[in-house]
Amino acid sequence: MKVKVLTNILEANDRIAADNRKVFNDAGVYVINLMSGPGAGKTSLLERTIKELSSKLKIGVIEGDIAGTDDAQRIESLGAPVVQINTGGACHLDANMITEVMYDLPLKDLDLLIIENVGNLVCPAEFKVGENMKVMLLSIAEGHDKPLKYPLMFQESSALVLNKIDLLPYTNADVGKIKKDSLSLNPQLKIFEVSCKTGEGIRGWTDWLQTLVK
Amino acid sequence: MKVKVLTNILEANDRIAADNRKVFNDAGVYVINLMSGPGAGKTSLLERTIKELSSKLKIGVIEGDIAGTDDAQRIESLGAPVVQINTGGACHLDANMITEVMYDLPLKDLDLLIIENVGNLVCPAEFKVGENMKVMLLSIAEGHDKPLKYPLMFQESSALVLNKIDLLPYTNADVGKIKKDSLSLNPQLKIFEVSCKTGEGIRGWTDWLQTLVK
Numbered sequence: 001m002k003v004k005v006l007t008n009i010l011e012a013n014d015r016i017a018a019d020n021r022k023v024f025n026d027a028g029v030y031v032i033n034l035m036s037g038p039g040a041g042k043t044s045l046l047e048r049t050i051k052e053l054s055s056k057l058k059i060g061v062i063e064g065d066i067a068g069t070d071d072a073q074r075i076e077s078l079g080a081p082v083v084q085i086n087t088g089g090a091c092h093l094d095a096n097m098i099t100e101v102m103y104d105l106p107l108k109d110l111d112l113l114i115i116e117n118v119g120n121l122v123c124p125a126e127f128k129v130g131e132n133m134k135v136m137l138l139s140i141a142e143g144h145d146k147p148l149k150y151p152l153m154f155q156e157s158s159a160l161v162l163n164k165i166d167l168l169p170y171t172n173a174d175v176g177k178i179k180k181d182s183l184s185l186n187p188q189l190k191i192f193e194v195s196c197k198t199g200e201g202i203r204g205w206t207d208w209l210q211t212l213v214k
Numbered sequence: 215m216k217v218k219v220l221t222n223i224l225e226a227n228d229r230i231a232a233d234n235r236k237v238f239n240d241a242g243v244y245v246i247n248l249m250s251g252p253g254a255g256k257t258s259l260l261e262r263t264i265k266e267l268s269s270k271l272k273i274g275v276i277e278g279d280i281a282g283t284d285d286a287q288r289i290e291s292l293g294a295p296v297v298q299i300n301t302g303g304a305c306h307l308d309a310n311m312i313t314e315v316m317y318d319l320p321l322k323d324l325d326l327l328i329i330e331n332v333g334n335l336v337c338p339a340e341f342k343v344g345e346n347m348k349v350m351l352l353s354i355a356e357g358h359d360k361p362l363k364y365p366l367m368f369q370e371s372s373a374l375v376l377n378k379i380d381l382l383p384y385t386n387a388d389v390g391k392i393k394k395d396s397l398s399l400n401p402q403l404k405i406f407e408v409s410c411k412t413g414e415g416i417r418g419w420t421d422w423l424q425t426l427v428k
Contacts, residue, residue, distance in 0.1 A: 039360060066336065068359075122305035126303075141355035145282075149281060167385070
């Protein structure tokens with residue numbers, strides 16, 4: 001019974017996501033669904049990405065949070081077009097939420113739209129929102145056991161950004177194991193090691209992004 | 215429509231949770247529902263707690279994970295009775311899952327049962343499982359903006375264990391803000407600052423636990 005409800009919800013969601021994607025394609029905007037657990041650094045990666053690419057790409061953002069507008073304010077202060085969704089309790093964004101806000105952005109002026117999902121390493125991976133690609137973050141402070149414990153997000157993502165590598169000397173995290181287990185779940189996964197705090201490794205990520213968008 | 219489905223699921227869940235709780239009460243075991251985002255250190259806190267209290271309390275554990283048995287193996291190696299639940303995708307434990315496994319534990323021999331929920335800062339807070347008390351962890355590496363962005367878990371929990379304080383010198387996290395915002399959401403919240411890595415602060419937590427269980 002529970003499975004039946006979920007199947008129906010997912011089917012309806014996928015139809016709406018396909019409609020969103022057509023609108024994005026027609027407007028010529030490439031869309032990334034950015035996912036991670038809470039506090040892995042999604043907004044910090046967005047800030048670094050917007051600063052690094054501001055002269056090359058026009059980037060817009062949809063911020064998804066259960067409550068609050070902190071993240072949208074951080075993006076707005078960089079001059080990027082941004083809309084905040086408050087899910088009011090829901091633990092992930094769905095396609096319908098994106099439909100409701102996407103026309104508030106200047107889609108035709110954008111090259112790249114990044115949708116920052118709710119901080120949750122589980123549910124967001126199940127719901128398409130109209131993206132071209134899913135990207136996930138993992139903070140190395142979360143530990144090296146995460147790929148095998150949360151396999152779906154690693155399987156669904158095209159890229160994994162391993163953040164907070166500046167904390168590596170102070171944790172027990174085994175980055176080699178994270179990479180090995182991630183690639184065993186998804187051999188095509190692109191992996192970037194970065195520190196949004198120090199800026200280390202950001203350039204490799206933004207260079208790759210540019211190759212996708214143009 | 216979505217709200218209606220969720221309401222029915224929650225009502226059914228709460229009835230089953232009340233049944234579980236009666237079984238636990240009759241067996242004389244105090245039950246904690248332990249929740250956090252991924253990688254905040256729930257299993258490490260369990261390890262520290264079991265070691266610290268092994269001569270005083272008989273502790274059993276139910277491990278909830280989407281996949282894998284790593285956590286249950288870590289607990290079993292300490293000699294504590296443990297059962298692993300694999301949710302197969304579901305992002306939280308519900309009462310029915312607990313009903314299915316709880317009789318595999320020697321309930322009458324236990325003083326304290328800790329149910330380690332799936333790593334998720336959102337959904338587990340909505341589902342009772344039969345606990346006497348909810349406790350949440352937050353790693354200071356997750357950042358100080360979490361209480362206002364994920365309010366429900368802070369409101370539902372009786373205690374907040376702030377873990378990884380050994381990383382404080384290497385992050386921008388503002389512990390004062392975490393405490394202030396957490397208490398604004400839940401003035402009764404007990405807050406413990408600990409490092410499961412170094413052992414700092416664990417004693418305050420286990421002393422408090424003992425006063426509840428006795």
